[in-house]
Amino acid sequence: MTNIIISFCEGHHDIAFLSRVLQINEFKPYKNKIKDFPTPLNTLFQQKLASKNISDSKLGFQTNSIIPAVALYKNNTVALFHNLNGDKREMERKEILDMYQNLIGDSEIDEFTSTPKIQFRFIFFFDADDIGVDLRVIELNSELNLSEKINHNRISKIDDHEWGCYIFHKEEDSGDLEDILLDLMVKDNESIFSNCKDYLQTNELSDNRRRAYICTSEKEDYKSHNNYKNKKSLISVAGQLQFSGSNNSVIISNSDYIKKSDLEVNIHCLNINGLFS
Template identity: 30%
Template sequence: MKSFVIFCEGIHDVYFLYRILKKMGFKSFNKKIKDMPSPLNKYFPLLMKDYNYEEYNILNINPLLPFMIKKDDQLILLYAIKGDTRDDNINSIVNAFIDFPSSEEDLGFTKGSNNITETAFIFFYDADDKGINYRITELKRKLSETFRDIENIEHGKFLESENHHNIGCYIFADNTEKGKLEDITLPLMTLENEPLFEDIKIFLEKHDELIPTPQKKHFQKATIGIAGQLTHPGSSNAVILRRSNMITEEKINDSPECNSIIGFFSTFLV
C-alpha cells in the first residue's frame, strides 16, 4: 500500500482538500488503530503514549493524529501543523515515516499483507503576501537535510525519488502569485449567494471599530464564518468548509483553482 502524508497549515486546509479528494473518489478511513496497516498500528500507540497532555488536551486543540482517507491501495494522511513555522512537528512526522522498515519481513508480516511499503510527502502552504517563490525557498531551506532532491521542488510539482520518499508541494495563491486558501474558498461560497455576502461585507464595515487591529486582515475568514453560521450554527470555519452546501461539486468542477489542485493530485494519485 502507498501512503501520502499531506502537511497543511490548518485544519480548514485539511477539510477543503478533503472536499477535493472526495470528488476524486477518496473516502474516510475509519478503523481501530490496532486494525490499521502496519506500521501505523505500531506508530500511533507509541505517539499517544509519549504525547504532551498540556499541548493536546481539549483546551488547546491541536490534532495529534491525521485525518485519513483511502481509495484502493492509496492511503492519505492529512496533518494540520498549526501554521507554516512548526518545523518540529513536520520533522518529527517525516522522520518517523522515513524510519519505518519497508520490507514485509522486517515488519513481521507474511508476504502479501496489506502494509505500507512506500510513503510520499506533500506540502500545502499559503503564499500570503510573500509570494509563491518565497514559500518554495523556505521549504527547500527547512527540508534540505531530510530530502536530497528538495532543491528541484517547484509549485504544483511532484518529484519521484529512488529511495521511495517522493515529495511534492502546492502553494495556495491568486493570479498575482500571492494570497491564501480563502482566495479560493470565499469566491466558491459567494457564487450564487452574492446578496448574502454583500450584506456580510456591509455588516463588517459598519462594525469595523469592534474588530481588533491585528484581526482586520482576516476579513475573509470572518466573512466565511458569518455565512456558515446560517446553516451550521456554532461551527468553526473548518467545519463550515467541510460541510457547507455553498461549496458544491458543480462549483468545484467549474473552478480553475480547484482544477489546478486536482491536476496536481492527478500527477501521483490514481
C-alpha cells in the same frame, strides 16, 4: 503495495477544504480504528499515543500534530492529514518526516518481517500570503534540504520517495486559501456575501477591539496581536446562516456554498486532485 500520502497542513481549514476536493475524486473517510490501520501505521500511531505523557500536559485545547487529524482512502491509497497549526512549524514538520522516514526503512525488509511494503508521498500545503508562491517554495526547499528541489503543483521522485507541494494563491501570485474558498462560495450566492460584507464594513471595530481582551482582578487590557482577518470573518458570517455557532472548518466541510460542479472545474481543485493521483 499500500500507497500512503502524507499531507502537511497549516490548519483545520486546509484539511476541511482538501477533504471536500478529494471526496469528489472518489476518496472516502477512513473510519477504521487506529489498531486497524494498515501495518505498520497501526503500531506506529498506537506507540505515539501511548508515549504521550498526559501528566506533563496542561488543561485546555490540546493539539498533537504527530498524529493525523483526518484520514481518507481510495482503493489501495490512504491519505493522512497533519494539522501543524501554522506555517512556522519547522520542528514539527521535521518530527513528522523523521517518524515516517524511519518507518520506511523498517518497511523495506518485508521479506523477513512479513510487513507489507509502503510507498510514501509527502505533500506540503502553504498559503502564499504576501510572500508569493516562489519564495514559499524556496523556503520549503531550504528547510527540507533534499538532493533535488521540489516544485509547486508537481510530484517528484527524490531519493526513492515522492515529494510535492501546493501553495494556495490568487492569480497575482499572493493570497491564501480563503481567496480560493470565496471564489467557490460567492458564485450563485452574490447577494448573501454582499450583505455579509456590508455588515462587516458597517460594524468595523477599532484596532484595539480586534485583540484578545484580558479581564482579571489585577488588570483590564488588550493583548498586542490583532486577530482580525476579513476574509475569514466573511466566510464565518455567511456560514452562520446555515450552521449556528460553528467554526470555519465545519462551514467549509458542510456548506452548500461549495458545490460539486464548481469543485470539478476549479483550477486549484483540479491541480490538487492531480497531486493525489
